[in-house]
Amino acid sequence: MNQSRREFIKKAAALSAASCVGIQLPFVLSNAEAADQGASWHRGSCRLCGVGCRLELGVKNGQPIALRGVPEARTNFGYLCMKGMNFWKCMRHPDRLTKPLYRAKKTDKFQEISWEKAIDIAADKFAEAHKSGGGAAVAYYGSGQALTEETYLFQKIMRGGLQSNNVEGNPRLCMASAVGGYQTSFGADEPIGGYADIEKAHCFFIIGSNTAEAHPVLFRRIMRRKLDNPDTVKVINVDPRISQTSRIADKHLQFKPGTDLTLLNGMAHVICQEKLYDEEFISKYAAFHKGTEKVSLAEYRAQLAAYTPEEVARVCGGGFTPDDVRVVARWFAQSKGTVSLWTMGLNQRKQGVFANNLVHNLHILTGQLLKDGADSLSLTGQPNACGGVREAGGLCHILPGHRPIENDKMRGQVEAAWGLPAGRIPNGGGLHTMAMFQALNEGKIKALWINCTNPAQSLPNLSKYEAGFKREDNFIVCTDIFPTLTTQCANLVLPTAFHFEKTGVYGCTERRSQLTKKAIDAPGQAKPEVWIAREWAKKLAEKLADPLIAQCVKAFDGLEEGYALPKAIWDEYSQKITAGRDSDLRGATYAVLETMADGAQWPAPTEAHAKTGGTVKKFVKGRDPLADAATTNGDSPYQFYTPGHDDHKLWIWLRDQAQPEEIPDAEYPFYLSTGRIVDHWHTMTMTGRIPELLRANPYAYVEINPKDAGRMGIGPGDMIEVKSRRGRNLLPAKVIDGPLEGMVFVYWHDQHPDRLINKVTIDAVDAASKEPEFKICAAQIKRVSGPQALTPYLV
Amino acid sequence: MKRRDTLSLILGAALATWLAAPGAAWATAGRWFSPIRRNRLRPPGAVAEAQFLARCIRCGRCLEVCPYHAIVMLDIRHALHAGTPLIAVENIPCYLCMKCVAVCPTGSLRPIGQKETRMGLAVIDHYSCLAWRGDTLCRTCYDKCPFANVAIRLEQLRPVIDEGACVGCGLCVNACPITVAEDGGKAINIEPVYAGNAA
Numbered sequence: 001m002n003q004s005r006r007e008f009i010k011k012a013a014a015l016s017a018a019s020c021v022g023i024q025l026p027f028v029l030s031n032a033e034a035a036d037q038g039a040s041w042h043r044g045s046c047r048l049c050g051v052g053c054r055l056e057l058g059v060k061n062g063q064p065i066a067l068r069g070v071p072e073a074r075t076n077f078g079y080l081c082m083k084g085m086n087f088w089k090c091m092r093h094p095d096r097l098t099k100p101l102y103r104a105k106k107t108d109k110f111q112e113i114s115w116e117k118a119i120d121i122a123a124d125k126f127a128e129a130h131k132s133g134g135g136a137a138v139a140y141y142g143s144g145q146a147l148t149e150e151t152y153l154f155q156k157i158m159r160g161g162l163q164s165n166n167v168e169g170n171p172r173l174c175m176a177s178a179v180g181g182y183q184t185s186f187g188a189d190e191p192i193g194g195y196a197d198i199e200k201a202h203c204f205f206i207i208g209s210n211t212a213e214a215h216p217v218l219f220r221r222i223m224r225r226k227l228d229n230p231d232t233v234k235v236i237n238v239d240p241r242i243s244q245t246s247r248i249a250d251k252h253l254q255f256k257p258g259t260d261l262t263l264l265n266g267m268a269h270v271i272c273q274e275k276l277y278d279e280e281f282i283s284k285y286a287a288f289h290k291g292t293e294k295v296s297l298a299e300y301r302a303q304l305a306a307y308t309p310e311e312v313a314r315v316c317g318g319g320f321t322p323d324d325v326r327v328v329a330r331w332f333a334q335s336k337g338t339v340s341l342w343t344m345g346l347n348q349r350k351q352g353v354f355a356n357n358l359v360h361n362l363h364i365l366t367g368q369l370l371k372d373g374a375d376s377l378s379l380t381g382q383p384n385a386c387g388g389v390r391e392a393g394g395l396c397h398i399l400p401g402h403r404p405i406e407n408d409k410m411r412g413q414v415e416a417a418w419g420l421p422a423g424r425i426p427n428g429g430g431l432h433t434m435a436m437f438q439a440l441n442e443g444k445i446k447a448l449w450i451n452c453t454n455p456a457q458s459l460p461n462l463s464k465y466e467a468g469f470k471r472e473d474n475f476i477v478c479t480d481i482f483p484t485l486t487t488q489c490a491n492l493v494l495p496t497a498f499h500f501e502k503t504g505v506y507g508c509t510e511r512r513s514q515l516t517k518k519a520i521d522a523p524g525q526a527k528p529e530v531w532i533a534r535e536w537a538k539k540l541a542e543k544l545a546d547p548l549i550a551q552c553v554k555a556f557d558g559l560e561e562g563y564a565l566p567k568a569i570w571d572e573y574s575q576k577i578t579a580g581r582d583s584d585l586r587g588a589t590y591a592v593l594e595t596m597a598d599g600a601q602w603p604a605p606t607e608a609h610a611k612t613g614g615t616v617k618k619f620v621k622g623r624d625p626l627a628d629a630a631t632t633n634g635d636s637p638y639q640f641y642t643p644g645h646d647d648h649k650l651w652i653w654l655r656d657q658a659q660p661e662e663i664p665d666a667e668y669p670f671y672l673s674t675g676r677i678v679d680h681w682h683t684m685t686m687t688g689r690i691p692e693l694l695r696a697n698p699y700a701y702v703e704i705n706p707k708d709a710g711r712m713g714i715g716p717g718d719m720i721e722v723k724s725r726r727g728r729n730l731l732p733a734k735v736i737d738g739p740l741e742g743m744v745f746v747y748w749h750d751q752h753p754d755r756l757i758n759k760v761t762i763d764a765v766d767a768a769s770k771e772p773e774f775k776i777c778a779a780q781i782k783r784v785s786g787p788q789a790l791t792p793y794l795v
Numbered sequence: 796m797k798r799r800d801t802l803s804l805i806l807g808a809a810l811a812t813w814l815a816a817p818g819a820a821w822a823t824a825g826r827w828f829s830p831i832r833r834n835r836l837r838p839p840g841a842v843a844e845a846q847f848l849a850r851c852i853r854c855g856r857c858l859e860v861c862p863y864h865a866i867v868m869l870d871i872r873h874a875l876h877a878g879t880p881l882i883a884v885e886n887i888p889c890y891l892c893m894k895c896v897a898v899c900p901t902g903s904l905r906p907i908g909q910k911e912t913r914m915g916l917a918v919i920d921h922y923s924c925l926a927w928r929g930d931t932l933c934r935t936c937y938d939k940c941p942f943a944n945v946a947i948r949l950e951q952l953r954p955v956i957d958e959g960a961c962v963g964c965g966l967c968v969n970a971c972p973i974t975v976a977e978d979g980g981k982a983i984n985i986e987p988v989y990a991g992n993a994a
């Protein structure tokens with residue numbers, strides 16, 4: 001549905017009228033206090049980004065009326081960004097899906113059907129697919145925005161019930177390289193420290209992250225730290241593009257996309273050359289690795305010898321001087337505490353895991369780890385990518401509780417916990433995201449469940465995967481709250497309850513699990529995913545005559561879906577599955593989480609520990625109860641107790657510069673990178689329906705360096721064709737000293753077919769993490785016409 | 796009261812009397828004053844408002860050439876001002892493409908550049924601005940400003956306008972999420988402070 005701005009505003013006006021029943025004030029946002037009269041406030045987490053801000057939803061007469069921050073929460077201290085402040089406005093939007101919709105063929109029109117019928121069809125199609133091709137013919141594609149209970153239950157049914165490891169989710173597109181980096185460098189996924197380090201840091205190293213826009217409230221904490229200590233706190237920003245984040249930087253190093261591996265090695269070179277490393281720390285806790293071999297510090301230094309500051313400045317494109325490299329290396333190494341922060345700039349890369357390793361290297365070398373104010377902190381994009389997907393088994397290669405799938409013992413533990421016979425969960429065989437959609441293209445996957453995400457907009461090289469979505473010989477179920485480009489490819493669309501319309505846990509960037517309880521009813525017939533999954537599994541068991549499928553949901557049968565059901569799922573997951581693992585959440589029961597302003601950071605093996613907020617620093621004796629109990633590192637203060645590294649050490653990796661998949665050439669002379677804007681979340685299915693946010697950013701544009709624009713006769717607002725070997729876009733230009741000369745940058749939220757930048761991006765993946773290289777490809781740009789008035793577009 | 800105000804008052808009163816027939820209830824006295832007020836601005840390069848009426852021949856070329864449909868033509872309800880161009884920035888702001896100033900045949904819109912444009916001055920209402928109230932981390936105006944860090948800076952996370960650099964394009968007003976007045980007034984508004992100055 002293409003709506004004009006006028007229609008949109010009309011709709012929005014109707015919406016706010018509807019959602020403000022009983023309130024005279026039209027200006028709810030600036031009058032949250034006034035709205036307070038008679039409203040009840042319900043605590044939960046923000047639905048949007050990975051910061052995990054805590055907030056309260058104001059409810060009056062069963063309708064949402066406002067959101068406000070929770071001042072006591074250790075994630076945000078009461079602050080919210082515009083998205084967090086406003087998302088209640090999409091909750092009662094007239095576009096909400098409220099009835100199950102079905103069509104036999106994807107070219108047919110959707111018909112409204114009953115839930116009974118819908119569950120029956122979903123079970124029937126999956127059963128049919130399973131009979132024809134077993135576990136390989138079915139797949140689940142989930143989301144870092146689904147609640148932990150939801151991801152856990154879906155993957156349980158898929159693995160334990162349908163014996164399929166085709167369990168994936170959109171974190172493959174965003175966090176997989178960070179997971180790979182943590183596992184290979186530290187032997188355990190997820191950061192050692194957390195947000196509390198920000199207020200104690202003396203140096204921030206921000207690389208490949210526009211924190212100011214993608215994690216606004218966290219950025220506020222960094223900025224506050226810098227503004228309060230302008231002389232003693234240094235901020236280093238390393239990015240090919242000058243962004244809002246660069247504004248607080250003491251030094252901003254702009255490099256040619258893809259050459260950051262050289263820069264990071266160059267910093268390590270300076271650290272070694274000037275003996276800025278922490279010799280004692282390295283000798284006790286670090287080991288050096290190259291490929292599959294162990295090497296020595298001397299060999300490591302020898303390999304770094306080529307990365308002289310002069311060579312680094314040259315390779316990176318001459319945007320900074322050799323001395324800049326020396327200065328940032330010194331700041332990094334010599335500060336009282338250095339925190340590195342990164343997101344997609346490092347992760348969404350063909351060399352994503354290597355880039356992550358190289359950041360960790362700097363921390364291990366300098367001992368900028370494990371102490372207050374120092375951490376190698378990967379920022380998560382989504383609110384529950386860490387908690388739900390990384391921890392609860394949402395990717396094909398990991399079982400819940402950080403268990404690698406190929407480990408027999410680990411599968412055995414999970415099978416036992418689920419009451420399934422040994423060998424029920426297959427050993428591997430699951431397809432990672434890009435392989436999964438390739439298999440859909442090839443007709444190998446016959447039934448696909450897409451939950452709470454929008455791959456028809458968010459996959460790279462989109463046109464290639466359209467074929468699979470459109471095939472008539474597969475069956476696609478979508479569970480979502482709004483129509484999306486993906487629901488347009490579905491056979492069955494199931495309306496789900498939104499945040500605060502159901503209960504569950506989100507785990508944010510810093511290992512913190514936080515509960516959001518149901519505060520209002522979902523509109524129409526929308527249902528929580530856990531109910532849908534349970535009912536579906538019961539029907540599947542009937543159709544496939546397999547009692548072990550029913551066994552997966554037996555403990556949850558009959559429970560009320562608003563609270564009792566998710567609680568039972570959480571209890572099973574936290575008590576049985578995380579017990580004895582590093583992500584131990586046994587203390588973080590609903591009862592404990594309900595009393596907390598925020599939530600608990602794992603390891604949280606006991607309720608008493610969880611209530612204090614849990615573990616602020618992993619691996620540190622006196623702070624991490626699992627470290628207290630461990631003896632893996634003798635009697636030293638740090639205990640690397642996880643089994644990932646057999647020597648229980650932190651590994652420094654020799655990783656040479658390696659190139660991105662595509663480098664600009666004569667035909668496609670520009671680098672293209674993509675990213676987010678502060679006001680829109682991902683594919684704007686929610687934020688596009690919030691008038692205040694849409695108004696500020698009604699459509700995407702392409703950022704072009706003034707030098708390139710001048711050379712090519714491009715003026716502000718001119719319509720530009722951005723084209724790669726895979727597809728083209730037509731977008732208005734913003735001429736701005738942001739991207740490096742020879743590089744353009746496009747926002748990826750826009751749903752309009754002309755401005756779907758993922759038609760242009762590349763689907764090459766990191767060899768280890770299988771995460772695609774959204775951030776770098778080669779493109780050509782061409783001025784097509786002068787400025788044109790555009791209207792916002794939502795399906 | 797300035798001379799032009801006196802003049803237009805007299806003129807307006809005379810015309811109002813002349814036209815105020817029964818049934819013409821729309822002909823309220825306000826219609827006879829200049830339509831230029833907060834967030835209702837002339838396009839870039841406009842001569843002083845006192846001269847605009849006499850110079851502009853209502854040819855509509857500026858409005859035709861505006862790619863964003865930001866410029867509207869005042870209709871007959873604006874009597875003397877009917878046919879003259881206006882930008883209501885909270886509806887569609889000026890994107891400073893500077894096409895209109897190039898086509899104006901009468902010099903009512905003088906051929907100036909983006910940076911010299913002075914359609915008005917952005918003024919922040921500190922009582923309703925979210926950032927100033929400390930309610931939330933909003934910096935929409937700052938993000939939208941075509942001269943970010945020059946015309947709008949962030950000081951201690953709050954937006955501050957530089958009077959010497961703000962061109963009054965209204966992009967900030969258009970994007971501001973806070974509507975505080977019936978007429979679409981926002982937490983940041985453009986006041987046409989220069990409408991009386993330039994010759």
Ligand code: SF4
Pocket residue numbers: 046047048049050051052053076079080081082083084085215216217218
């Ligand atoms: S920073 Fe993220 S979590 Fe916090 S309010 Fe904004 S979108 Fe929500």
